Amino acid sequence: MLSPDESPPPARCDLVGGVEAVARGLLGVEVHSYIDGVHTAGRIVETEAYRGADDKAAHSYKHKRTKRTEVFFGDAGHAYVYLIYGVHEMFNVVTGPVGQPDAVLVRAVEPVIGREPMRARRKRPVDGPRLTNGPALVCQALGITREHYGADLTDPRSPVHLRGRLHTLTAENVLVSPRVGVAYAEECAGWPWRFRVSGNLYTSPAK
DNA sequence: CGAATGATCGGCT
DNA sequence: GCCGATCATTCGA
Numbered sequence: 001m002l003s004p005d006e007s008p009p010p011a012r013c014d015l016v017g018g019v020e021a022v023a024r025g026l027l028g029v030e031v032h033s034y035i036d037g038v039h040t041a042g043r044i045v046e047t048e049a050y051r052g053a054d055d056k057a058a059h060s061y062k063h064k065r066t067k068r069t070e071v072f073f074g075d076a077g078h079a080y081v082y083l084i085y086g087v088h089e090m091f092n093v094v095t096g097p098v099g100q101p102d103a104v105l106v107r108a109v110e111p112v113i114g115r116e117p118m119r120a121r122r123k124r125p126v127d128g129p130r131l132t133n134g135p136a137l138v139c140q141a142l143g144i145t146r147e148h149y150g151a152d153l154t155d156p157r158s159p160v161h162l163r164g165r166l167h168t169l170t171a172e173n174v175l176v177s178p179r180v181g182v183a184y185a186e187e188c189a190g191w192p193w194r195f196r197v198s199g200n201l202y203t204s205p206a207k
Numbered sequence: 208c209g210a211a212t213g214a215t216c217g218g219c220t
Numbered sequence: 221g222c223c224g225a226t227c228a229t230t231c232g233a
Contacts, residue, residue: 048228057228059215068215086212088229105228124231136229181228206229 007163009154014166015076015095019102022095023049024174024195025166026104030112031091033160035143038117041163042109042132042142045200048179049193050092052101057185060101072101077154077162081139081146088136091144093153093162107135107180107194109142110202118142134204173198180206 010029015022024047032041052060052072059082060072071080072094080092080103096102109132111118118131118141132141139145144160153162175196182189196203 050228059228064216066216082228083212083214084227085229086214086227090228092228107228134229179228184227 007165009156009162010077010164010166012075012077012154015093015154016097017095019049019051019095019104020193022093022102022166023047023104023193024176026093026106026162027174027195027197028168029162029164029166031106031109031138031142031160032113032163033142033144035159038114038143040114040117040142041112042138043112044106044108045110045197046106046108046203047195048105048107049195050103050105052096054188055185055191056188057179057182058101058103060103063101065101069101071150072103073099077152079144079148079151079153079160081144081149083146084136089139089145090135091139091142091148105135106138108133108196108202108204109138110200111141129201131202133202169197175203180204 026044026047030041030043050058052058060069071078076095078094080094092103092105094103148160151160152158175198176192177194178190179194
């Protein structure tokens, strides 16, 4: 029996379904990073779905294809990492069949391996949930940067990859609500595409 | 509550 | 090409 941190990555085909289902299913899956010789990992406890076809909050809205969004148009299971506010990086998992530009934002993880290196990567000393309870904090803690744009998250040899099976949580353990910070997205702003592990201390503070 | 801080993109020249 | 608005946030006042 494998311990959780030795589980294999999900299969790419597990990531091609509807992006909301994949976002929900990714709760409980672990993100592992091997960066500068340091192994850190966190269990996903909060996600959001972004759908290219008709979602005004998605960078790939209406199949918009630019250098930045190129990775959306390839195979599922690759990393979309970008800079927001000139300050913070955001980590996403590309989903959907080729040509369907969807992605899941990982908004929070619960530390599993390497709390100390996670702390060391932060500019200021922190402890407790603040270590990983926001999308930019996930990247800081795990050392994920735009250098990892396009990384194959289904390859255990990749410096950043996923481990574990999707859809391990029961419905009563998943809290569903509208997404954060997308008020500008008009009618899409209220879509219930944010998923959290109910009661988990490491979910992000936003209502 | 608002500043930080820079890549991206659209709209123009 | 260049200019300016925008932004899936965080932290400290």
